[in-house]
Amino acid sequence: MLFHQNEENCIIISSKMNIEEFLDIVIEENLFKAKFFSSKEKLRFNLENLYRGIDLREKRILDIGGGYGLHSFYAGCKGANEVICLEPALEGSDSLVIEKFHTLQSRLGLDQVKLQTKTFQEFDNGGKQFDLVLSHYSINHFDQEACITLRNNKESQKIYAKISTKLNSILKPGGLIIVCDCSSRNFFAWLGLKNPFAPTITWYLHHPPEIWINLLKNAGFSNPIIEWTTFGEFKKFGRFLLGYKSISYFLNSHFCFRMNKA
Numbered sequence: 220m221l222f223h224q225n226e227e228n229c230i231i232i233s234s235k236m237n238i239e240e241f242l243d244i245v246i247e248e249n250l251f252k253a254k255f256f257s258s259k260e261k262l263r264f265n266l267e268n269l270y271r272g273i274d275l276r277e278k279r280i281l282d283i284g285g286g287y288g289l290h291s292f293y294a295g296c297k298g299a300n301e302v303i304c305l306e307p308a309l310e311g312s313d314s315l316v317i318e319k320f321h322t323l324q325s326r327l328g329l330d331q332v333k334l335q336t337k338t339f340q341e342f343d344n345g346g347k348q349f350d351l352v353l354s355h356y357s358i359n360h361f362d363q364e365a366c367i368t369l370r371n372n373k374e375s376q377k378i379y380a381k382i383s384t385k386l387n388s389i390l391k392p393g394g395l396i397i398v399c400d401c402s403s404r405n406f407f408a409w410l411g412l413k414n415p416f417a418p419t420i421t422w423y424l425h426h427p428p429e430i431w432i433n434l435l436k437n438a439g440f441s442n443p444i445i446e447w448t449t450f451g452e453f454k455k456f457g458r459f460l461l462g463y464k465s466i467s468y469f470l471n472s473h474f475c476f477r478m479n480k481a
Contacts, residue, residue, distance in 0.1 A: 238263075241296045244326050250287060250319060266293045268448070269355070269397070269475065275299045278350040281389065283339050284357025287319035288332060295329035302332045305342055339382065348391040355399045358431060359424050366424055376434075383438035390480040396440065399448070399475040402427045406469045417471040428474045440478040448473045 242259050245251050253261040269290065276298035282291040285304035294302050306316060320334050335342065339361055359366045361382050365375035386396060407414040408422040432443045449461040449470070467473065 238293075238296055241293065241327065244323070245289065248319070248322060248326070250289065250323075266290070269353075269399070270294070270297070273351070273395070275351075279347065280351045280353065281305065281342075281344075281349045283352065283354045284360060285353070285355070287316050288323055288334065290353060290355055291332050292323055292327055292329055295327070295332040300331060304332065304334050305337055305339060306334060307336055307338050339385070344389045347389075348394070349389055350391055350394050352386060352390055352394070352396045354397070356401075358398050358400055359426070363424060366426070369426060369430065379434055380437065383434045383440075386435070387439045387480055392480060394480045395477055396435070396480075397475060397477050398428075398431055398435075399473070400428075400431070401425050402467075402472040402474060404468060405472040408472075414471065417473075420471075428476050432476060432478065435478050439481050441481045442479050443476050444478075445474055445476040448475055 242262055245262060246258055251262045252258050266289075270293075275294050278294070278299045280291070280294050280299050280302045282288070282294070282302060282304045285291050285306055288304045288306075291302045291304040304320065306320070317334070317336065324332065324334075362375075362378050365372075365378040368375045369379060390396065401417065401420055403422050403425040404427050405414065405422065408420075414420060428443075428445050432445075436443075445464075447462050447464050447467040449467070461467070461470065
């Protein structure tokens with residue numbers, strides 16, 4: 220168990236789990252698979268790489284479009300005080316995502332990780348501010364229609380400008396936002412072919428990181444740091460060998476960037 224104090228100086232008891240147990244449970248529940256090599260080691264690398272250099276202890280985190288809570292529960296395991304996973308409750312297969320979250324919640328016992336079935340626009344932070352906001356392959360789904368026409372439609376730009384302003388307002392001064400997605404600038408997308416490395420990507424719903432960075436800069440974020448992510452199976456070797464914009468263009472064009480609230 221992990222003991223910490225909230226802003227009102229009240230003692231709170233929250234759960235903390237060994238990372239090895241966490242990884243084993245995720246694999247046992249069939250929630251993560253690798254195409255090559257070890258699923259567990261790829262999962263470990265992906266999570267460690269995403270939060271690389273960030274001390275999650277006693278932090279308040281918002282995971283937008285967090286799905287079944289993989290990144291949320293990992294943050295809880297690493298000592299975060301409070302993690303809110305936003306995942307809209309939808310019909311059909313998406314409802315299974317909610318079921319998976321509750322399965323993990325039951326097995327992991329991380330009570331400080333909470334699920335809210337709301338969109339980011341519906342989310343009310345109740346005056347709380349977060350240390351970290353994560354948008355892991357979700358920023359293009361905040362408003363899909365606006366996202367499609369974002370580059371040349373002023374109304375769409377206003378919608379995402381409002382979203383960016385809200386992102387800024389819920390972060391503490393100096394707080395961090397992490398955005399991961401894939402760029403529409405891709406060799407296979409340019410040819411109009413299915414990408415063998417990312418066959419399910421709908422390219423018209425994505426934008427280069429510079430589009431998102433400029434929106435966030437206008438909303439008061441600064442210091443963008445971009446990393447072009449690669450296949451987790453190859454871990455650090457892959458990051459150093461393949462983690463370049465020019466190479467990613469011929470692979471899956473996945474990126475992550477970080478920015479701070481000014």
